[in-house]
Amino acid sequence: MIKFLDLYKINKRFEPEFQKKFQQFLDSGHYVLGKEVKAFETNFAAYCGTKYCIGTSNGLDALTLIFKAYLCLGNLKPGDHVLIPANTFFASVLSVVNSGLVPVFIEPEEETFNISIQEIEKHINPKVKAIMAVHLYGQLANIGAINTIAEKHNLLVIEDAAQAHGAETETRIKAGNLSHAAAFSFYPSKNLGALGDGGAITTNNAALAEVLKKMHNYGTERKYEFDLIGYNHRLDEIQAVFLNMKLAHLDSDNLKRQEIANRYLSEISSKKVELPFYDGSKNHVFHLFVVRVKNRDKFVSYLKNHDIETLIHYPIPPHKQKALINFSHLNLPITEQIHKTVVSLPISPVMSNQEIAQVVKIINSY
Numbered sequence: 494m495i496k497f498l499d500l501y502k503i504n505k506r507f508e509p510e511f512q513k514k515f516q517q518f519l520d521s522g523h524y525v526l527g528k529e530v531k532a533f534e535t536n537f538a539a540y541c542g543t544k545y546c547i548g549t550s551n552g553l554d555a556l557t558l559i560f561k562a563y564l565c566l567g568n569l570k571p572g573d574h575v576l577i578p579a580n581t582f583f584a585s586v587l588s589v590v591n592s593g594l595v596p597v598f599i600e601p602e603e604e605t606f607n608i609s610i611q612e613i614e615k616h617i618n619p620k621v622k623a624i625m626a627v628h629l630y631g632q633l634a635n636i637g638a639i640n641t642i643a644e645k646h647n648l649l650v651i652e653d654a655a656q657a658h659g660a661e662t663e664t665r666i667k668a669g670n671l672s673h674a675a676a677f678s679f680y681p682s683k684n685l686g687a688l689g690d691g692g693a694i695t696t697n698n699a700a701l702a703e704v705l706k707k708m709h710n711y712g713t714e715r716k717y718e719f720d721l722i723g724y725n726h727r728l729d730e731i732q733a734v735f736l737n738m739k740l741a742h743l744d745s746d747n748l749k750r751q752e753i754a755n756r757y758l759s760e761i762s763s764k765k766v767e768l769p770f771y772d773g774s775k776n777h778v779f780h781l782f783v784v785r786v787k788n789r790d791k792f793v794s795y796l797k798n799h800d801i802e803t804l805i806h807y808p809i810p811p812h813k814q815k816a817l818i819n820f821s822h823l824n825l826p827i828t829e830q831i832h833k834t835v836v837s838l839p840i841s842p843v844m845s846n847q848e849i850a851q852v853v854k855i856i857n858s859y
């Protein structure tokens with residue numbers, strides 16, 4: 494069986510180092526907001542090229558904290574509208590809704606699956622105060638154009654970089670450093686994955702960072718003196734131990750993903766399978782390799798019968814979820830069509846050449 498993603502194999506590579514580091518962690522006697530979290534925040538800010546990084550409990554909390562911090566600073570007000578891609582993971586939407594803001598769903602570009610610039614422009618009005626750029630599947634959204642629109646209309650830009658650790662622009666600026674503030678997830682399956690939940694916020698804004706440092710820790714940086722209404726959304730110290738180690742391997746893991754993607758792109762020749770757009774640069778770190786097919790159920794069961802596991806990212810768009818019944822009337826045909834036709838093929842830094850060749854061979858005889 495070729496697994497969609499073999500998390501055991503991914504982490505097994507680091508077992509001796511994990512064990513050594515775990516022993517040091519245990520011996521330290523310091524298990525929350527210790528030196529590993531501090532070190533990770535410094536290391537990840539340096540990696541992304543930002544002035545600040547605040548570790549968080551997960552990616553959803555990272556995104557939500559950004560909105561809540563902007564509300565706290567007065568840059569956003571309850572009820573403000575946020576433009577958000579209609580085809581994203583549900584957590585992107587939850588962060589907006591849970592902050593008392595209103596999501597406005599924007600259709601994507603078919604080619605990249607990322608938010609359409611033309612559609613953003615059509616939806617600008619005085620209620621809109623922010624744009625969320627999701628770097629879906631690991632490919633940077635058209636952030637240059639998004640930032641230009643945002644500057645013109647004085648809007649905030651927030652990156653959901655949960656799937657794009659290490660993706661960079663032509664001028665080598667990384668995801669996380671392309672907007673006012675960015676959220677990352679370190680869920681185990683991510684390109685930089687913890688051994689449990691984890692997340693981070695990156696920003697160059699000192700005032701925002703100051704609020705976030707307090708807000709993710711009950712509203713304080715000093716014990717028992719609370720400056721604002723906060724939460725317990727801290728990055729766990731043990732996860733920071735693992736993340737500090739794995740960060741050193743992120744670039745080589747991303748390179749491996751790009752190599753696999755290049756092989757799929759050049760070797761898959763079935764006319765029934767629409768391959769994703771890739772310009773060959775580092776702007777895509779292939780968190781997922783997503784193809785489109787007409788008769789998806791048939792394709793997925795064909796691969797399953799040949800021992801190849803696939804997943805669907807995602808089967809139901811946010812506006813058609815039961816939880817968002819008030820949005821179900823929306824007409825978003827591109828998004829809905831994408832959700833009906835996408836299939837994610839196995840891709841990960843631990844896939845063998847043999848496995849890659851097998852996926853290609855089976856698809857080409859579909």
Ligand SMILES: Cc1ncc(COP(=O)(O)O)c(C=O)c1O
Nearest residue numbers: 551552553582584585655678680
């Ligand atoms: C695009 C996107 N946004 C947000 C999240 C939420 O991150 P987490 O699972 O760490 O809460 C994820 C990942 O799960 C994601 O893929």
